[in-house]
Amino acid sequence: GNSVTQMEGPVTLSEEAFLTINCTYTATGYPSLFWYVQYPGEGLQLLLKATKADDKGSNKGFEATYRKETTSFHLEKGSVQVSDSAVYFCALSDSVGGTSYGKLTFGQGTILTVHP
């Protein structure tokens, strides 16, 4: 079956530090890959996505590249801010023939805390 593994947290950084959150996956088909962010007490917000190999998703300074050869989708940001403090989830969506079916498999989540 499908699975997603994220680096264990929590991750604590100072403002303007470089961020990497590792994510690897196992899938039988050709999944789409996502990063979601969850702020305290809220639901999930889509941060970025990639639907095929070598695609790079980017948003708000965050980037992740779909690496099929290493089955990875690591999240990076060059300079984090205090407002980036949240829980980050890597996820994949089943896909057959390039069409996703919506069901998401989540990683365990990584808590990020950024200090001034």
Added chain:
Amino acid sequence: GAVVSQHPSWVICKSGTSVKIECRSLDFQATTMFWYRQFPKQSLMLMATSNEGSKATYEQGVEKDKFLINHASLTLSTLTVTSAHPEDSSFYICSAGGKNNQPQHFGDGTRLSIL
């Protein structure tokens, strides 16, 4: 962009009460919605897939009679926690979308506390 509205955001009720949570897609039609459960500091666990006009598909280990799902229209799915007990206390999140490589959109969640 697409928005999913979830209501209520917070519920506190006595043990034995049934609680209904609504999930609405506000600007798109959703033939499929998903219901998740999240424990503190843990990931989301898919409970069931809600299908418009038909029965929901439950994940293994999720009690169908405990968590009743109704998807009566293309914009509304409801989750009813029947005869709730303290162990049902959790954060419940719905989502919609996800077909054809489009991302799922999530509601803001419902925090359920059973006393």
